[in-house]
Amino acid sequence: MPKRNRDAPALVYASAAHDPSLCDRLREAGWSVELIGSAHELERTLRHAPAPNVGLLEIGDEHPGTMGAMLEHCVGAPQVHWIAAVTTNQLRRAATRELIGCYCLDYVFLPYAFDVVESALRRALRLASLLRGVSHAPPLAGGQSIIGRSDPMQALQREIQKVAYTDAPLFIAGESGAGKELAARAVHDASSRAQGPFVAINCCAIPPTLVQSELFGHERGAFTDAERRKIGHIEAANGGTLFLDEIGDLPLECQATLLRFAQDGTIQRLGSDVSIPLDVRIISATHVDLEDAVRSQSFRFDLYHRLCVLRIDVPPLRERSTDIHLLAFHLLGLYAGERKSRIHGFTPSALRAMLLHDWPGNVRELANRVRRAIVMADGAYIRAVDLGLGEPPVRRALTLADARDEAERNCLIEALIAHGNRSNEVAEELDISRITLYRLRMRHGLQDIAGLMPPDFPERRK
Template identity: 50%
Template sequence: MEPATRQLIYVSRDPSAELNTRFLQRGWHVEVVGSAREVRRAVRAGMAAGGLLDLSSEFQPHEIAAFESCLTIPNVGWVAATTPGQLQDAALRRLVRDYCFDYVTVPYSGDRIVDSVGHAYGMISLGEPASNDGSTGAEGEMVGSCDAMLALFRSIRKVAMTDAPVFISGESGTGKELTAVAIHERSARRNAPFVPINCGAIPPHLLQSELFGYERGAFTGANQRKIGRVEAANGGTLFLDEIGDLPLESQASLLRFLQERKVERLGGHGSIDVDVRIISATHVDMTAAMIEGRFRSDLYHRLCVLQIDEPPLRARGKDIELLARHMLERFKKDASRRLRGFAPDAIAALHNYGWPGNVRELINRVRRAIVMSEGRAITARDLELAEYVEIVPVSLAQAREAAERQAIELALLRHRGRLGDAAHELGISRVTLYRLLCSHGMRHMEGEPLATPHGELPVSVPHL
């Protein structure tokens, strides 16, 4: 089925407003980009798109050369726009011949070009989405086409348009950092720094100076001034990773910074205005952390204005295979032989396994399998998942339990952790949902009040 909106990547230095409107009228979502880097950022792995490469807009030869790597991205169907005589240039001629479905020469008719890009898109859509070979290899490329991931991509695009703090929650290895980078790269701050700080990895006594910096002589050993991470992110995005592990004393200073938007270096005399966008992430259950007094709720509410939930890999259905193939393509040069793909038993195991380590674990297993594999295709054994080849739920009770768990997980994901709404959708009471969460080991029994709103996370990113 064709998606309601088709994406057009319009590469031009001098985009035509008229053409843009014509594409919009014909149901395209147009993204105008001006460099190879922006093309890579605009492409969504595994999703077909049309591409219009406007060679008539006077790109420099080095820019054209850089575009070549983008033209090999497998899920974009390209059409070039050229000026008369431009294709006398051998390099351009080769580029158009090797990578484009069609080309038009100025002056061209708008309808002709929209039709042409439509055909290129159609041809590309015939391809196997899983065969997206990731040859862009770009860091920060997010693979996914299941409903949960498409909702995540929409949320990323929406939150990127604002400056409000974003809070990303999700299990370990689900892609929280990748999401934070994607938000930054799509935001108006993309050309300013993205500064990550792992709040859990820095010893508490150093955290303060890491965050806010110090002046020379502030303490013994402070031989020169150090700019803190908050100040280093000025104009850009500060990514507070593992925020759930931030010690209480640093929480107070961070809260003060969020209120005043000024930093004072240790041993300094004045304060400095800082303009940063805050994105934070954690795999910690923040509701529990607040109840247990490990995290200040006033800070949490300042950080969590917009919330994004990263879906666990086991809830991504076909995407598990898509990701595995993507990683195989990306890393297969590490293999001593030519690998053809995954054997059927490997595919079964990929789906039966629970992926506690999520995407990171999948990458590690595929990479190890690439090196260890002795055949032409990767087997379940190469993935060290031989025991998951059998369909796992052996009894009806186990099958029911697995289905129940998945339904709960998806409902919570859809309602972004709001127990009341998820319970309503599942047709059970909140108390029953809570009991089920505990029995499935998805939440701790102790201490969480049911009658107060604390069990529900604030949410303000509406899904489309």
């Protein structure tokens, strides 16, 4: 193997029959080129430093006969940004188009036009250097970061920063699995209490008979099983934040005790009449409509007003569809674990299926589906079926006749508008007779284009 120039960008050139003049010109242009003709050679090259980040994947007409296994290995190397080189013949095959669409950054045609292939490789190199050191979907600290760049999520992030400044009780509304607890945690982390405890309690997960002692604690002997003193969750949150999840499910008798704490900031352990002053910020959440619960008298009106001084709403996932892919890749990075090197992403149809799904279970549902898909996927890319989603309908391919029709209509509209609907001028520009123009307007339903004209355009007819 020739010695590599460590400063030259490394390029792996995979082909069943390498083009020697292309290799020479690439080397002249400063690339350190590795020629690969087998899966074994590819593996060996990827082990050497500096590992190539850019690859040229030649899919000539002899594929898949000689190149089948080789291609599989190439696309299984996610650290390499591939540019495909294909013949027009190959590009007619749906399998080739899918392979390029899923695994390659771009493609060029064979036979090679040197400038075209070199500039595609340079683009791949620029992208590779941007991503150097960044894994495909970096797991974030503790998996706790709020992911989302959509407008609703940016608005939520701003609200979180604002409400973090104060100690006033905060209520977080949102559908199940939308990220209420994550938002509560973010408020705590952004507040002056960040160094204090964050205690989260799911009110509906505690048996009703135990709620009082779980929340407020008890003294030894307070009841039959109370063998020793127990600090309750509220006291454990002293100096920090208490997150009361599913507050709507809190039994009415507990609501009265909680109201006392919300009003004067003190608690009494069960079996004690000593009031303990606490410094706790309350954040509560529920997926049920709390106003409705107040109307039906299953939730105390006075407690509602104590807890809902501030309110933020976590939007459902279907209202922030631009975040779905971002979240999916984030979750993939989070859950893939040791399979990370095997699973590189999602197929285009899986990505489309995610956008079409309604996500009633919100981010939790997405997380569960991604976890399941990581286990179920056979290949390097997760398919819609691995996510338990139906294949999305195939986008209708445009026939040549349709494309011509569309182009003809657009061309007519542009000319009619440009010439203020004046037939003589339009016919002259389009180099057709007035009769043909009339026929075309009838065919495309463009007899009356007033609706297509800008409002202040004086329509003149000749």
